[in-house]
Amino acid sequence: MAISQFSYSSIPPEAEALRAEVREFIQAHLADYPPTLRAHSWMGFDAEFSKKLGARGWVGMALPKAYGGAAAGPFARYVIIEELLAAGAPVSAHWIADRQSGPLINRFGTEQQKQRYLPAICRGESYFCIGMSEPNSGSDLASIKSNAVREGDSWLLNGQKVWTTNAHHSQYMIALVRTGEKQAARHEGMSQFIVDLTLPGITIRPIRDLAGGEHFNEVFFDNVRLPAEALIGNEGKGWDQVTAELAFERSGPERFLSCMALLTALIDALGKAPDALQAREVGRLSARLLTLRNMSLSVTAQLAAGEHPAWAASCVKDLGNVFEQELPEVAQLLLDVEPRQAGGGEYARVLAYLTQMAPSFSLRGGTREILRGIIARGLELR
Amino acid sequence: MRKLFETMIERLFADLATPAYVLGCEGGEWPAELWSALDESGFTLAGTTEALGGAGASWADIYVMVRAAGRHSVPAPLGEALLANWLLGKAGLEGRGGTLSIAACADLTLADGHVSGIARAVPWGRNVEALVAVATTDAGTPQVVLLQRSAACELTPSLNVAGEPRDDLVFRGARVVAHAHLPDGLGVDVLELGGAMLRSAQTAGALHALLDMTANYARERKQFGKAIGSFQAIQQQLAVLAEQTAAASIAAEAAFCESDDGLAALTIAVAKISTADAASVGASIAHSVHGAIGFTEEYPLHLLSRRLWAWRSEFGSASLWSQRLGAQICQGGSDGYWPLLTHHGKQPLTGLASNRL
Numbered sequence: 069m070a071i072s073q074f075s076y077s078s079i080p081p082e083a084e085a086l087r088a089e090v091r092e093f094i095q096a097h098l099a100d101y102p103p104t105l106r107a108h109s110w111m112g113f114d115a116e117f118s119k120k121l122g123a124r125g126w127v128g129m130a131l132p133k134a135y136g137g138a139a140a141g142p143f144a145r146y147v148i149i150e151e152l153l154a155a156g157a158p159v160s161a162h163w164i165a166d167r168q169s170g171p172l173i174n175r176f177g178t179e180q181q182k183q184r185y186l187p188a189i190c191r192g193e194s195y196f197c198i199g200m201s202e203p204n205s206g207s208d209l210a211s212i213k214s215n216a217v218r219e220g221d222s223w224l225l226n227g228q229k230v231w232t233t234n235a236h237h238s239q240y241m242i243a244l245v246r247t248g249e250k251q252a253a254r255h256e257g258m259s260q261f262i263v264d265l266t267l268p269g270i271t272i273r274p275i276r277d278l279a280g281g282e283h284f285n286e287v288f289f290d291n292v293r294l295p296a297e298a299l300i301g302n303e304g305k306g307w308d309q310v311t312a313e314l315a316f317e318r319s320g321p322e323r324f325l326s327c328m329a330l331l332t333a334l335i336d337a338l339g340k341a342p343d344a345l346q347a348r349e350v351g352r353l354s355a356r357l358l359t360l361r362n363m364s365l366s367v368t369a370q371l372a373a374g375e376h377p378a379w380a381a382s383c384v385k386d387l388g389n390v391f392e393q394e395l396p397e398v399a400q401l402l403l404d405v406e407p408r409q410a411g412g413g414e415y416a417r418v419l420a421y422l423t424q425m426a427p428s429f430s431l432r433g434g435t436r437e438i439l440r441g442i443i444a445r446g447l448e449l450r
Numbered sequence: 451m452r453k454l455f456e457t458m459i460e461r462l463f464a465d466l467a468t469p470a471y472v473l474g475c476e477g478g479e480w481p482a483e484l485w486s487a488l489d490e491s492g493f494t495l496a497g498t499t500e501a502l503g504g505a506g507a508s509w510a511d512i513y514v515m516v517r518a519a520g521r522h523s524v525p526a527p528l529g530e531a532l533l534a535n536w537l538l539g540k541a542g543l544e545g546r547g548g549t550l551s552i553a554a555c556a557d558l559t560l561a562d563g564h565v566s567g568i569a570r571a572v573p574w575g576r577n578v579e580a581l582v583a584v585a586t587t588d589a590g591t592p593q594v595v596l597l598q599r600s601a602a603c604e605l606t607p608s609l610n611v612a613g614e615p616r617d618d619l620v621f622r623g624a625r626v627v628a629h630a631h632l633p634d635g636l637g638v639d640v641l642e643l644g645g646a647m648l649r650s651a652q653t654a655g656a657l658h659a660l661l662d663m664t665a666n667y668a669r670e671r672k673q674f675g676k677a678i679g680s681f682q683a684i685q686q687q688l689a690v691l692a693e694q695t696a697a698a699s700i701a702a703e704a705a706f707c708e709s710d711d712g713l714a715a716l717t718i719a720v721a722k723i724s725t726a727d728a729a730s731v732g733a734s735i736a737h738s739v740h741g742a743i744g745f746t747e748e749y750p751l752h753l754l755s756r757r758l759w760a761w762r763s764e765f766g767s768a769s770l771w772s773q774r775l776g777a778q779i780c781q782g783g784s785d786g787y788w789p790l791l792t793h794h795g796k797q798p799l800t801g802l803a804s805n806r807l
């Protein structure tokens with residue numbers, strides 16, 4: 069039964085040993101970093117910080133040593149990223165390269181591609197974005213229309229991507245596009261390309277989010293000529309490659325720690341002598357958080373063992389998103405403080421920001437309904 | 451050892467703890483046949499050291515046995531006997547075969563080898579031969595005591611929502627069978643903590659069974675010409691049931707795996723909260739998906755759902771444990787918060803008793 073995929077795993081001592089080092093690093097570099105910025109969590113962009121992490125060997129650390137990584141296991145990376153997320157460190161610049169693009173290139177790339185991209189990722193200098201969604205293809209990703217057509221030695225790329233996080237700050241996009249015949253089966257005929265975003269024919273326009281932030285973009289491809297070596301993995305196997313990434317993308321601590329800055333600010337605001345309701349809700353939230361962490365660690369153990377826990381990862385993401393979305397609501401229940409965009413106290417500003425961000429948690433990386441559909445399939449209902 | 455225990459006990463329960471048998475035991479009927487099978491195989495002594503007559507199983511091994519008991523709605527104090535024997539062993543006393551329970555919520559004093567006071571909500575109090583409790587001496591030192599149930603002078607019977615006995619026993623100058631100092635590192639609330647851990651594992655097991663039963667039903671029951679499990683609204687509910695089952699399992703397993711010589715208080719609090727919340731959500735979804743048939747005595751869904759409703763409140767509700775945990779977290783302030791969470795296995799839940807609400 070699918071449910072038996074979840075079994076308890078603790079962090080091995082050698083990975084646990086890294087925790088003190090990361091805490092020291094955070095203390096040294098982010099001591100005065102204000103809660104309002106910590107609230108940006110993995111949307112906080114700071115290339116200098118990413119390079120410092122890279123210099124410590126904490127970006128792309130699971131990649132082979134030959135390409136600048138540390139060949140560290142998934143648990144070592146887990147300790148590093150959960151410490152950074154808990155502190156609200158600005159990890160956005162290298163986040164996608166570290167979590168997804170690096171491992172993808174390492175798994176499917178040619179020797180030449182690995183040598184070209186991985187060392188810069190590990191130094192914290194090379195940033196990637198994910199080009200999947202299009203204006204008419206969100207949840208129904210297999211309906212994408214952007215396409216690349218082979219022309220002699222190269223590919224001609226046309227179409228549009230949207231909601232592409234960090235496209236305006238990244239050197240590369242890993243894009244999923246059609247390369248096959250229109251009449252082919254739904255999940256076939258798609259391929260992934262590493263698109264150099266400086267190439268002619270590419271237009272990137274930031275889209276402001278509801279809080280005025282510029283995190284995601286629309287990206288247009290107008291007869292962009294890609295070299296043959298831009299293809300990553302196998303032609304026509306893009307869908308399988310994308311699904312292989314999902315377990316990495318959906319099971320990590322970023323799926324339940326997005327509101328950590330609010331939770332810590334709330335604990336401070338409540339003080340040392342909370343009333344019964346306040347104590348109860350803080351206790352309950354913390355219990356859920358620890359249980360999510362144990363679920364996430366269990367998926368990490370499966371990844372470490374070379375398994376493909378896509379089902380379990382969907383459980384972590386959905387339950388985690390429900391948790392992080394509830395945090396601003398519980399905060400409202402416990403304290404009579406009006407959220408403030410500007411002015412007010414720090415707590416009021418953190419609350420205002422995360423109240424506005426919360427709806428995105430269950431959209432990015434797959435919606436609630438899509439995840440629950442995947443879980444239902446694992447229960448053999450579809 | 452874990453795999454072996456699980457296989458053996460699963461087989462035993464599948465043979466003996468059938469739905470009809472479980473239902474027949476509700477209301478206080480003692481499952482004599484089932485218990486003697488457990489007793490003969492030495493399951494109740496599994497956690498005691500070999501020197502004291504047990505199998506030396508760890509809490510992680512015991513987890514699978516207690517979870518299996520939950521999965522099969524076992525109408526007997528197996529977890530309680532395991533916990534009682536573990537505590538006897540910790541105190542240097544010999545383990546005890548036969549029928550045995552615990553008194554976690556007790557107000558007992560010990561003087562000259564005799565105990566007086568009340569033991570509340572003793573699981574199967576009316577049926578067992580003996581029980582283990584923590585009593586206090588005049589000098590205020592806590593003692594592990596083993597008591598003969600027949601030494602009680604009053605018994606007030608009581609049943610939980612699942613018809614499982616939870617009886618109050620009064621002792622007046624009752625001679626103890628054995629007693630010893632509560633070992634260092636264990637608090638006077640050790641049985642409440644252990645009880646909460648047991649219920650979390652039983653709840654996880656019952657949720658596994660509930661998920662199986664409900665998913666099977668959704669695949670078989672047809673309406674509008676197709677299986678109800680093919681409707682997206684039902685699929686989405688079952689997905690939530692699966693998530694809650696997963697959360698409950700991992701939380702309960704963590705509590706056992708992080709307990710060794712002592713009990714991992716903070717992890718147990720988390721397990722009780724997570725499993726109790728999962729029990730509420732899970733029972734509600736399972737009943738909704740089953741429709742009217744699930745509301746009958748004949749269909750076995752209620753054997754699970756009524757136990758989930760009973761166990762979530764025993765040895766402290768989600769509310770109680772949340773409040774204790776939250777009070778401690780706020781005490782420590784935000785600086786101590788993340789370090790507390792990441793080292794939870796080693797964290798005591800301070801002031802648990804003084805925190806009693």
Ligand SMILES: Cc1cc2nc3c(=O)[nH]c(=O)nc-3n(C[C@H](O)[C@H](O)[C@H](O)COP(=O)(O)OP(=O)(O)OC[C@H]3O[C@@H](n4cnc5c(N)ncnc54)[C@H](O)[C@@H]3O)c2cc1C
Binds near residue numbers: 199207208284432433
């Ligand atoms: C902050 C943020 C960052 C993002 N970053 C990126 C990125 O970097 N790269 C990228 O490619 N994309 C990114 N996305 C896009 C994201 O992947 C999509 O928003 C998501 O896949 C949903 O697509 P959609 O927004 O078009 O909604 P739709 O697919 O139109 O869905 C709208 C609603 O309909 C529901 N629905 C759709 N289909 C079904 C169905 N079959 N059954 C039941 N309900 C259904 C959905 O669950 C949802 O509730 C980002 C989104 C956000 C909010």
